[in-house]
Amino acid sequence: MLAFILRRLGQAMLVIGAMVVIVFFGVNVIGDPVWMLISPEMDQNAIEATKVALGLDKPIWEQFIYFVGGALQGDMGRSFVHGEPAIKLILSRMPATMELALVALLMAVFIGLPLGVYAGLKPESRISKSIMAISILGFSLPTFWVGLMLIMFFSVMLGWLPATGRGDTVRVLGIETSLFSWNGWTYIALPALNLALLKISLVIRLARAGVREAALMDYVKFARAKGLSQTRIVGVHILKNIMIPIVTVLGLEFGSLVAFSVVTETIFAWPGMGKLLLEAIQRLDRPVIVAYVMVVVVLFVAINLIVDVMYSILDPRVRLTEARA
């Protein structure tokens, strides 16, 4: 197990390296950051001074070598736009995004799973069909459109929830979070729901498909024949079996929740790193983009690792194969 994890971490370093190369040069393809940074009235001397100050006067490969040199000493570069260390900016915005993605994930599980299991157990019932029909809405409308609709309905028309922004934060274990105040929850409810909608639909569908299959399996039939209660059959035998695809998908989706928070955070003015990334992309703030990608890769690798470890726990038939490889 330990060897497996260590090997995975080694691979992660390679992934991060590859990613940095792609992103560093990719951003360069979009355009020259200088034109997004200067004020248009500046004369050539001032523009040159800016280029020199930010190291943009050198050829791109030289900038890259310089960056790698700094990175090896733990310096990921400073934001062109904010002048602060890029990693510091990302990390200061990360808690907001993490709590948003976490709440969205919980919504996906606690709303999606029961509905999906129900729809799978009674596929022909009217309620099940309604659940399936409504779940289509979750992924057929663009996030930004649904987001504004949520604001219109819950904030503007009903006046129940604040339209945008993040609530009061408190420091818990060194992390700023808004999840420990009622006020914080009123602010997070709409953006989290907006972010979760697609995942809720996905979980409903996966759970329904899984339950329908499992219900016909011999072991379930056997359990029924043995006279086990429906609750026990569903709760223990079926649920355990449908968890693998759901855990896989949710593990993946946590990452995509973080990635997709870009749109939700923009609509709801949520001060997370997705909004920071979008602004960085729009201004070609390369150090921030690179730092963001590095942070997210680390996160993904960690999640994938956890998912793979969970596989082996949920299904003993799957061994951590790479440990042998």
Place this chain on the structure above:
Amino acid sequence: MRTMIARWIGVATLGLGLATIPAMAQDLVVGLSAEPSSLDPHFHNLAPNNQLSAHIFGHLVMRAADQTLIPGLAESWRVVDPLTWEFRLRKGVTFHDGTPFTVDDVIATFERVPTVPRSPSNFSSYTRGRQITKIDDHTMRITTGVPSPLLPNDFTAVAIIPKGVKDATTEDFNARKTTNGTGPYRILDYVQGDRTVLERNDAWWGPKPHYKRVTLRVIRSEPSRVAALLAGDVDVIEAVPTTDVARLKADQRLSVFEATGSRLIYFKMEMNRSPAPFVTAKDGSRIDNPFLDRRVRLALSKAINREAIVARIMDGAARPAGQFVPDFIFGASPSLRPERFDLEGARKLLAEAGYPNGFRMTIFGPNGRYVNDTKVIEAIAQMFTRAGVDTAIETLPPANFFSRASQGADGWPEFGMYLTGWGSSTGEGSDPLRNIAASFDAANGFGQSNRSRYSNAKVDELLKKAIATMDDTERGKLLAETNNVAFADQAIVPIHFQVNIWAAKKGITVIPRVDEWTLLTGISKQ
């Protein structure tokens, strides 16, 4: 069960009600459209930064809502000789920490401005070549290498810091260690990407602003910003999308404030190379650059129905433009009018210029940089196409657009014809002439944004004469004359000036500003 749910909803709404409870009478929440990149007033010459600096630090000279210059930390100024200005500073002004404000602070500020490390765009163009001599604590003389009639305008851009923080780093400012100014507000809290909380500085020298505690929240998405106002989360919003103005005006609970801005939206055409990029004959074959012919430029201008764009695309929130600055700005020409829509005239001119069948081109523009930019470009493509010039459009994200517009793969500006905008940052008319109409001379700071490489010796001569003329009346005439010459030659195709719009809850008044700034000193309650 039902009662339980009802109770639960009751509790929920009660709690939520508390969360959005209207703040105290002297509290204000403002929804802004863009956020400052730093609290360091000399780090980044960017509108949101300068706007915030104006609240915390203050400037020697200020611009009124209509862009006329008014005294700030300087009480008065005068020309001693063409190379010397004298400024008398306001007495009895203190910084937020109580230290008195003197000439030494101005000198310290000017020393810091060019030295801010890693500044993406610093303010040194406003301070360079300007030597300050202290006469006494509240009088200073500034000597300039060349006659500088615009020096007071430049001083509206330089925020004054106390001499004690001359060596402070940008991070010190961002950490609020050194955000000590003379401005009408002091900073209480700053959460990057989320909000800035300001508290009124009751010791400020000017008339006391109405609101004691102000939260500035950045809501970049336009409909969300409007929704936040409709939901009551914020009291005032800036940059109201034109599509929603009618609805907000009709809403009894809200007021809308508008002012014609100085931001010109216009088209530029390649005027240096032939053939022009992205311009071909209708069959795709090569043609010489048609924009080199003044008649073609005029024809394109005539083909544009500006009134229709203002009415149908901008929802009335724009003014048709015929020159670089609106007529109320210093330096505008009184005789220039927006070109009248004349489709037949446009076709005739094209035929005269040798294009009876028109030609084909792709026009470019940024998406999301200017108000309704994509729709404006699309509407104009319709109009050009009707005049016989088959026009395709390509709108690009600003990051991509400005980079390619300035410098394509071959080092030249890449687009043949494209839409962009210019807001005069000095609040007067020489700024756009100098940056857009003057011949490209990067080393001396002329034609810096003249990507079309338009060049007219007469324009250059008049402009250079104007910006060295100390007498205001004389300079105004020269600038107007420069405008006349440039537009007789169709240097650019102007479309319209944007109208700046604010909306607020009923009872709150916002003084609408020409320069798009939202200043708390201009927001009050009746």
Place this chain on the structure above:
Amino acid sequence: MTDIPLASSQINQGVPVIPKEETPFTRFRKAFVEDKVAVAGLILFSIIVALALLAPLITPQNPYDLRSVDIMDSRLSPGSKAGDGFTTWLGTDGVGRDLYSGILYGLRISLMVGALSGIIAASIGMAVGLTAAYAGGRVETILMRIVDLQLSLPAVLIALILVAALGKGVDKIIFALVVVQWAYYARTVRGTALVERRKEYVEAAQSLGLSNARVVFRHIMPNCLAPVIVIITVQTAHAIALEATLSFLGVGLPQTEPSLGVLIANGFQYMLSGKYWISFFPGLALLLTIVSINLMGDRIRDVLNPRLEK
């Protein structure tokens, strides 16, 4: 010439009629039509596709021809008369495009973008996922790390880089969507295939000496299809919505040849203004399309799934 009828008559006379062997397709068709909802989905989808294909014949305006679009007609409410004399039953958008015409033309692009990107991404994803799961070892490691790499790149960034490098266009957006989506399929298929490959039937197939390719594609793949079909129906729909999001962020399809997504993104700014039709009708068209795809997809999945056969 005479042999055949003779032979058949012999059979007919000799033994009782054996029911003709059903082709898989007939069996599939029969099972599919059992579900009335799925049939309704099929009909709806056929109508939508027909409308999209026939768009040039049944619309009053070619929305791609700037000569026929006039801003003087902008934001007309549904049922108004446009300048050219026709009635705009669904109103016009912000630049005067007839929404009915725009939606039908936009459907063509959106359907193509959704279907092509979904199919290509699913094919690549399945190939990678199956190879990784079956081959194991170093191959699996390398493939799955590439998947990780892909999944952690923000879609917006990829799209922006691609648009900057390649320019705007339908083919580019399909490419971008494939790049964004394939890894999801790969990861899911691998997860399922890992379980499958340790089942007895695979061992049995291997011990029979079947080739690797045959084991993977004939035996493992069909058993991994259920989750793939779930994802493909969700993801095809999602691809269309994603394209709208990219347009919303300014990196989608060209403005003058709008897809449904572009129409919705353009209508976004009118949502609070009371001019509901500009975003409502394109949204409704998108919704109907996606609902019809999913009604069919649900049934196809149930029918194809070997384990649900009774």
